[in-house]
Amino acid sequence: MRPEERNATNPPTVLSDQELTEVDAQWRAANYLAVGQIYLMANPLLSEPLRPEHVKPRLLGHWGTSPGLNLVYTHLNRVIKARDLDAICIWGPGHGGPAVLAGSWLDGSYTRTYPDITRDAAGMGRLFRQFSFPGGVPSHVAPETPGSIHEGGELGYSLSHAYGAALDNPQLLVACVIGDGEAETGPLATSWHSNKFLDPVHDGAVLPILHLNGYKIANPTVLARLPEPELDDLLRGYGHHPLHVTGSDPHAVHQAMAHAMDQALDMIAAIQRSAREEGITERPRWPVIVLRTPKGWTGPAEVDGVPVEGTWRAHQVPMAAVRESPAHLRQLEQWLRSYRPEELFDEHGHPRPHVLACLPRGERRLGANPHANGGLLTRELPMPPLEKYAIGLDKPGTTLNEPTRILGGLLEQIMEDTTERRDFRIVGPDETASNRLQAVYQATGKAWEAEVLATDENLVRGGRVMEILSEHTCQGWLEGYLLTGRHGLFSCYEAFVHIIDSMVNQHIKWLRTTRRLPWRAPIPSLNYLLTSHVWRQDHNGFSHQDPGFVDHILNKSPEAVRVYMPPDTNTLLATADHVLRSRNYVNVVVAGKQPCFDWLTLDEAREHCARGAGIWEWAGTEDGTREPDVVLACAGDVPTQEVLAATGLLRRHVPDLVVRVVNVVDIARLLPAEEHPHGMPNSEYDALFTRDKPVIFAYHGYPWLIHRLSYRRAGHPHLHVRGYKEEGTTTTPFDMVVRNDLDRYRLVMDVIDRVPGLAVRAAAVRQRMADVRTRHHAWIREHGVDLPEVANWTWTH
Incomplete structure (x- = not known):
C-alpha cells in the first residue's frame, strides 16, 4: 500500500473539532439545498409537514453526483479561505447543477448575481422552485450559474477547459471535477496529456479531482471498477501523482479530503516555487485527487425495497412518484430532515454562522471569481496596421500570394505585441506550419514540457502556440482560454474540424445564453481559420475533402455565428482584423494556403468586407x-x-x-x-x-x-x-x-x-x-x- 493510500484510509487529523463541525455543516446545508431544488416548490424549511402540493409535479435533476460535488465545493471553500487562493472550479459532472447552485447560494454570490434569490427562506423557496421549472434555470451547470465557464450538458470537455483557463494565469488555481462517466469519453481521455503543455512559470495550476462514484445512468464506470493499483498506474502514466480519498463515513471523508487538498496544494506550491525561483525545468508530476464516494451518498438507501444509494438508481431522481405515493412522500421528508435543517438555517432561513464559517469572501468566492466571467478581464487585442502586410496591386488577377502565409506575419506581430501581457494563443492539431502560419515562431515557440531532442524545432517552455493531434483538446484549451477573457485562433484543416462539431454546438449555446444575461461580460470570439481546404486537397485525396463545417455552423443561432470566405490575401487580412477584434461570436474563416490571385487592394478589400x-x-x-x-x-x-x-x-x-x-x-x-x-x-x-x-x-x-x-x-x-x-x-x-x-x-x-x-x-x-x-x-x-x-x-x- 502506497503512503497516500494509507493516508486516505486512516487520514491524520487535519481539521480541528470546530473546523470539522463547520465543514460538515456547510456540506449538509448544500446537500439539503440540492435535494430541495430537485423536489420542492414550497415549504423550503419544512416548517410544516410535507404535503403533495409542496412537491413539483415534474421531478427533474441529477442527485447521484451532487453530494460529491458538494463535498468538493465545501473543501475548496476551506482552502481558498485559509490560503487566500485565487481559484475557480470546472464542474465536469455538470448535470449536478443543484450542488453548484447550492454552493453559490450559500456563499452569497448567487444573491449578488440574482438579487431576488435572497439568502433567506423566501430566496430559498425561489431557488428551489426555479430549478428545472418553466421560466426557471436549467438542471445543468450552465451560463446562468455564477462561477461557471463550463456547460454541463455534455460530458468530456472539463479537463481541457480547465487547462485552457490556467494558461497564462500564473496565480490561478483551476480545480476540475471529472466524473467517472465523463472519464470514459475520448476528449477527456486525451486531455490528461495537457500537463505536458502547462508551464509552471507562466501558467497557473490545474488540480484534477477524479470523482469515482461507480456508475453512469445505468451501467458501472470503467475507472471505478479498476483495481486501485491499476488506476494508480494509469494516472502515474499520465504524469500525475495520485492522492486517494475513499469512504462513506462523512467525518472520516472530511478529514481525508482536507488532508488530500492540503497535500495537493503544497505540492503545487512547491512545483511553482522550484520553477519560478530555482529555475527547475524538469517536467513536474502534478497531483490528482481520486475521490471515491457512493453514488447518491446520504440519500435513500432503498426505495420500495430496491437498493438506491451506491447504485445507478441514484443517478437522477431516486423517488419519482412522490405526489402520488404517501410512502415516497414520507421517505422524502425523512431524507430532507436527516440533514437537520434546523441546525443549519435559522427560523428566517438564513444560514447559521457555523455554516458560513469556512466560506471565502468577495471575489475569492467560487461563484464570484472574475476569471469565471472572463469578459470582465478582457483587454483589447493590439492589432497592427494592415498596411504593413497588405499586397500592393497594380492590376487584379496578375500576381499570386499564399494568403495564410501573409496572415502569419500579422499573427507574428500580435504575438510579439502580447509578449508581456500573454493573452493571445494559437491552437491547432499539428498544422501551424502546414497551414503557412510559421512566421509566428519568430515571436514565440510551441508550448512543450516533455522531452526535447536535438532534432526538434520551435519547442519551448512557455510557448504560446499549442499543437496536439486532438482537435477536441485544441478546442477545449481555446474555449477555456477565451472564457477566462483572453484571445485566440484555431487553425485547422477544413475536413477535420468536423471532429469538434458537438463541442462548438455547446459553445454557441453558451454564447447565445450569455447574450441574455446582463451580468455576463462579452468574451473574445472563437475564431476558426479553416485552410488546407477541399479544392486544394488534391494531393491528400478524397479523405481530406469536406467543406461541410460551414453548413453545420450556419444551422446555429444567427446572433452568434458568422462565416467568411475571403477570396484573396488582402481580404483575408481585413477579415482577420475584424474577427480578432470581435466579441461573443463564433467566426469561421475559410481561406487557402496555396498561391492565390490578388484581386483587391487593401482599401477595396476593407470596403468589400464591410459590404x-x-x-x-x-x-x-x-x-x-x-x-x-x-x-x-x-x-x-x-x-x-x-x-x-x-x-x-x-x-x-x-x-x-x-x-x-x-x-x-x-x-x-x-x-x-x-x-x-x-x-x-x-x-x-x-x-x-x-x-x-x-x-x-x-x-x-x-x-x-x-x-x-x-x-x-x-x-x-x-x-x-x-x-x-x-x-x-x-x-x-x-x-x-x-x-x-x-x-x-x-x-x-x-x-x-x-x-x-x-x-x-x-x-x-x-x-x-x-x-x-x-x-x-x-x-x-x-x-x-x-x-x-x-x-x-x-x-x-
Whole structure:
C-alpha cells in the first residue's frame, strides 16, 4: 500500500473539532439545498409537514453526483479561505447543477448575481422552485450559474477547459471535477496529456479531482471498477501523482479530503516555487485527487425495497412518484430532515454562522471569481496596421500570394505585441506550419514540457502556440482560454474540424445564453481559420475533402455565428482584423494556403468586407446602359478564380453578353434580414442578384447550402449553384473543380444553357467548352499536370 493510500484510509487529523463541525455543516446545508431544488416548490424549511402540493409535479435533476460535488465545493471553500487562493472550479459532472447552485447560494454570490434569490427562506423557496421549472434555470451547470465557464450538458470537455483557463494565469488555481462517466469519453481521455503543455512559470495550476462514484445512468464506470493499483498506474502514466480519498463515513471523508487538498496544494506550491525561483525545468508530476464516494451518498438507501444509494438508481431522481405515493412522500421528508435543517438555517432561513464559517469572501468566492466571467478581464487585442502586410496591386488577377502565409506575419506581430501581457494563443492539431502560419515562431515557440531532442524545432517552455493531434483538446484549451477573457485562433484543416462539431454546438449555446444575461461580460470570439481546404486537397485525396463545417455552423443561432470566405490575401487580412477584434461570436474563416490571385487592394478589400457581398465592376461587362443578362456569383477563393476565368471566356466568345460578377465574402448576407443580423433586405438582394435573370453561383462548399439560404428570394427559381458534390480523389488541382462541375468551362456552359436565346446562338461556343473538358481529362492522365491554358492563366482584361 502506497503512503497516500494509507493516508486516505486512516487520514491524520487535519481539521480541528470546530473546523470539522463547520465543514460538515456547510456540506449538509448544500446537500439539503440540492435535494430541495430537485423536489420542492414550497415549504423550503419544512416548517410544516410535507404535503403533495409542496412537491413539483415534474421531478427533474441529477442527485447521484451532487453530494460529491458538494463535498468538493465545501473543501475548496476551506482552502481558498485559509490560503487566500485565487481559484475557480470546472464542474465536469455538470448535470449536478443543484450542488453548484447550492454552493453559490450559500456563499452569497448567487444573491449578488440574482438579487431576488435572497439568502433567506423566501430566496430559498425561489431557488428551489426555479430549478428545472418553466421560466426557471436549467438542471445543468450552465451560463446562468455564477462561477461557471463550463456547460454541463455534455460530458468530456472539463479537463481541457480547465487547462485552457490556467494558461497564462500564473496565480490561478483551476480545480476540475471529472466524473467517472465523463472519464470514459475520448476528449477527456486525451486531455490528461495537457500537463505536458502547462508551464509552471507562466501558467497557473490545474488540480484534477477524479470523482469515482461507480456508475453512469445505468451501467458501472470503467475507472471505478479498476483495481486501485491499476488506476494508480494509469494516472502515474499520465504524469500525475495520485492522492486517494475513499469512504462513506462523512467525518472520516472530511478529514481525508482536507488532508488530500492540503497535500495537493503544497505540492503545487512547491512545483511553482522550484520553477519560478530555482529555475527547475524538469517536467513536474502534478497531483490528482481520486475521490471515491457512493453514488447518491446520504440519500435513500432503498426505495420500495430496491437498493438506491451506491447504485445507478441514484443517478437522477431516486423517488419519482412522490405526489402520488404517501410512502415516497414520507421517505422524502425523512431524507430532507436527516440533514437537520434546523441546525443549519435559522427560523428566517438564513444560514447559521457555523455554516458560513469556512466560506471565502468577495471575489475569492467560487461563484464570484472574475476569471469565471472572463469578459470582465478582457483587454483589447493590439492589432497592427494592415498596411504593413497588405499586397500592393497594380492590376487584379496578375500576381499570386499564399494568403495564410501573409496572415502569419500579422499573427507574428500580435504575438510579439502580447509578449508581456500573454493573452493571445494559437491552437491547432499539428498544422501551424502546414497551414503557412510559421512566421509566428519568430515571436514565440510551441508550448512543450516533455522531452526535447536535438532534432526538434520551435519547442519551448512557455510557448504560446499549442499543437496536439486532438482537435477536441485544441478546442477545449481555446474555449477555456477565451472564457477566462483572453484571445485566440484555431487553425485547422477544413475536413477535420468536423471532429469538434458537438463541442462548438455547446459553445454557441453558451454564447447565445450569455447574450441574455446582463451580468455576463462579452468574451473574445472563437475564431476558426479553416485552410488546407477541399479544392486544394488534391494531393491528400478524397479523405481530406469536406467543406461541410460551414453548413453545420450556419444551422446555429444567427446572433452568434458568422462565416467568411475571403477570396484573396488582402481580404483575408481585413477579415482577420475584424474577427480578432470581435466579441461573443463564433467566426469561421475559410481561406487557402496555396498561391492565390490578388484581386483587391487593401482599401477595396476593407470596403468589400464591410459590404459582405458586392459587384466587382471591373470584372463584369456592364456599362450602365443595360441590365445584366446573367449574374456570375462566387464565394471562396477557388470559385472566385473560376468565375473570373469564365467571365474572360465569355468576353472573348460571347462579347455582346452583359455579365455581372458578384463576390460574397460574408455568407450570411444571403439570408433575409429578418433571419440573420447580417442578412440582406429583399430590395438589396434583388438589386444585387436581380429578380429574374439567371444567376450562376460558384460556391466553395456543398451547393444546397446556397439554395437553403436564399430559397425565399424572388429570384430563387433562376438560381443555379455549382459546388462540391462529393467527387474527389488524388488528382490535379484543376481536375478537382472539373470533377465537381465548378470549372470555368462548365460555368460558361451553364450560362449558355440558362440565358434565354443563347443556347442556339452560342451552340458552337458551348461545344468548344465541352471539348476542352474532354481534352483536360486526357491531358492530366498523360502529363500529370493541368492544361497549360489553365496552369498559366491570368486575368488580362
